[in-house]
Amino acid sequence: MNGTTPMLFYADNLACSSDNPAEFQIGDKELLTAVAEVLVERLASEVTDLVPVIDSVCEEFPELEEQWGRGIIEDLAERLLFAEVVPESQRLTELFGEFNIRYFYGCLSIHEVRVVFDPTRIAKNPASGKISRSGFIDKDEVRIYLRYAERSSMFRSLLESMAHLVTGLEDDGAFSDQLRWLAAQGAPLTAGTIEPADRDNTMTPPLALRIRSHDLLGRSGTSTEFESYDEDFLNSVASYAVELMNLCYADGWTTAEQIHADDPELADRWGWGQIEALAESLLNAEIMPLSRIYTELFAEYNARFFLNCLPAYKVRVVFDLHRVSGEPIDMLAASSGFIQFTERCIYIRYTDDFRLTGTLVHEMAHAATGGEHDEAWFDQMRWLKAHGAPVPDWELADAPDNQRSAAGGRA
Numbered sequence: 001m002n003g004t005t006p007m008l009f010y011a012d013n014l015a016c017s018s019d020n021p022a023e024f025q026i027g028d029k030e031l032l033t034a035v036a037e038v039l040v041e042r043l044a045s046e047v048t049d050l051v052p053v054i055d056s057v058c059e060e061f062p063e064l065e066e067q068w069g070r071g072i073i074e075d076l077a078e079r080l081l082f083a084e085v086v087p088e089s090q091r092l093t094e095l096f097g098e099f100n101i102r103y104f105y106g107c108l109s110i111h112e113v114r115v116v117f118d119p120t121r122i123a124k125n126p127a128s129g130k131i132s133r134s135g136f137i138d139k140d141e142v143r144i145y146l147r148y149a150e151r152s153s154m155f156r157s158l159l160e161s162m163a164h165l166v167t168g169l170e171d172d173g174a175f176s177d178q179l180r181w182l183a184a185q186g187a188p189l190t191a192g193t194i195e196p197a198d199r200d201n202t203m204t205p206p207l208a209l210r211i212r213s214h215d216l217l218g219r220s221g222t223s224t225e226f227e228s229y230d231e232d233f234l235n236s237v238a239s240y241a242v243e244l245m246n247l248c249y250a251d252g253w254t255t256a257e258q259i260h261a262d263d264p265e266l267a268d269r270w271g272w273g274q275i276e277a278l279a280e281s282l283l284n285a286e287i288m289p290l291s292r293i294y295t296e297l298f299a300e301y302n303a304r305f306f307l308n309c310l311p312a313y314k315v316r317v318v319f320d321l322h323r324v325s326g327e328p329i330d331m332l333a334a335s336s337g338f339i340q341f342t343e344r345c346i347y348i349r350y351t352d353d354f355r356l357t358g359t360l361v362h363e364m365a366h367a368a369t370g371g372e373h374d375e376a377w378f379d380q381m382r383w384l385k386a387h388g389a390p391v392p393d394w395e396l397a398d399a400p401d402n403q404r405s406a407a408g409g410r411a
Contacts, residue, residue, distance in 0.1 A: 015084040026076045031068055034061045035076050036117075040148055043118055053077050081118050085148050088115035092146060092158055099162060103187055107210070107289050108165050112143045113158065119145040135161050137169065155188045166210050211235050217286040225281050233270055236263070237278045241319055245283075245334050246351055250320065255279035283320040287350055290317035294348060294360055301364060305389055310367050313344045315360065321347035339363045339371070357390050373398075 011032065026032070038056045054074050058065040065073065092113040100108045116122045119136040122145050134157045136145040144161045146154050159182055167174040183189045211234055213226035226234065240258055244250035256275040260267040267275065294315040302310045318324045321338050325347045337359040338347045346363045348356050361384060369376040378399040385391035 013085060013087050014080075015086050016079065016082055026072060026079075031064050031073070032076065034064055035073060036080055039077055039080055039117060043147060044149060044153075050074060050077055050081075081121055083117055084122075085115045085117075088148060088154070089113055092154060095155070095158060096144070096162070099159060099187070101293070103159075103182055103185060104162065104166065107215070108162060109142065111137075111165070112141075114143055114145050115148050115154065116145055117148050119147050137161050137164060152188060159187050159189055211238050211287070215287055215289050216282070217288050218281055219284045226278075226285075229274075229278055233266075234278065234282075236266060237275060238282055238319070241279050241282050242351060245320060245349065249334055250279070250283060252276035252278075252280035252283070284323050285319055286324065287317045287319075290350065290356070291315055294356065297357070297360060298346070298364065301361065301389070305384055305387060306364070306368060310364065311344060313339075313346050313364075313367060315346045315348060317348045317350050317356065319350055321349045337363045339366045341367075341371070355392075358392055358395070361389050361391055362395065 035053075035057055038060065039053055042053045042056065054070060054077060057073050057077070058070060089112075092115055096111060096113050100110075114122070119134070122136070134147045134149075134153075137143075138145065144158065146157050146161070148154070149157075160179065163175055163178040163182065167178050179189060210231070212231060213229065213234065214223050216223050216226050218225045237255065237259070240262075241250045241255050244254055244258060253276055256267075256272050256279060259275055260272065291314075294317055295313075298313055298315050302308050302312075316324065321335060322328065325338055325340065325345075327335070327338050327347075334349060336349050336351065336355065339345075340347070346360065346367075348359050348363070350356070362381075365377055365380040365384060369380050378396065381391055381395055382399070385396070
């Protein structure tokens with residue numbers, strides 16, 4: 001065996017459509033594990049016919065063939081093709097939640113993960129989602145089916161499925177971009193499985209999440225102004241607005257102008273007026289799921305790095321913090337973050353380069369030391385970085401003496 005199976009198989013760990021574990025109480029534990037291991041290896045090499053599976057079991061384990069006979073082996077293998085590995089399903093469902101928070105800001109809808117031997121045989125309605133040898137996304141059941149394999153392979157398949165939930169079911173450029181970003185953030189993906197970029201995509205980067213109208217809080221204090229827009233159109237305009245804000249500044253007119261230049265088909269379909277109106281609404285909007293997540297993260301970091309000495313702050317993640325907070329643009333560049341001490345509120349500009357967590361730490365250091373980038377603030381940032389907070393090196397590049405030891409105090 002080549003180590004593709006991370007566990008010893010027991011009948012009680014398996015489930016089938018009848019929910020009767022007795023279906024797998026054929027032979028003994030040794031037979032079950034041997035047949036399962038060979039089946040996993042063959043399915044990984046895209047062998048779907050049972051005959052070579054049975055031949056391999058009999059060849060590798062002649063004593064089992066002699067003891068149980070070819071018919072019993074065939075019966076067990078056929079049942080396993082439709083089986084779920086329950087402990088792995090539980091682990092991968094939990095991991096979905098962890099990956100959702102770590103890499104997708106908790107913005108994906110909750111999916112149950114089921115680990116099975118052959119997703120193509122389990123899929124009840126192939127038309128309802130994306131199906132492949134390694135997994136199946138069932139949008140109707142809100143489930144992800146993964147092919148049982150070694151853990152690293154299942155982790156990769158899970159992340160690929162989650163990327164599809166963001167970008168859609170096609171293996172297109174947006175999907176490849178999402179995988180590249182996940183790999184850059186340390187997600188357990190094999191670099192060789194990620195297609196290299198083959199086009200100029202500078203103006204249409206993937207967003208960290210699939211934005212939905214009810215996720216947004218507009219100028220009216222509700223999401224009403226976004227409800228009439230198609231979700232794909234909403235996300236396309238949002239990606240342009242985000243990138244223009246990264247470059248310097250965006251408004252409805254400049255966003256519409258850029259879309260007309262880059263994507264005439266989109267511009268013709270929706271028209272200048274709708275694009276400009278949506279961009280203006282987005283630039284005044286707050287992304288509520290991210291605001292909740294980063295307000296909770298503020299509390300977590302306050303406990304971890306500041307001994308809970310900072311007063312409670314609300315965190316608002318927005319597309320343009322200058323519009324929402326009323327703070328004028330300084331030095332001709334849009335700010336990534338801004339703290340209002342009197343309101344106890346931190347504004348973070350949503351950006352496709354995903355530096356939101358670093359921006360939060362930056363502003364929390366201000367909450368501890370005041371509004372200036374002075375020696376006290378740099379000392380605080382050095383201390384935070386030395387104690388494991390996500391502080392990028394460039395934050396300290398302009399420090400008065402960047403060779404000093406990380407001796408800054410806690411708040």
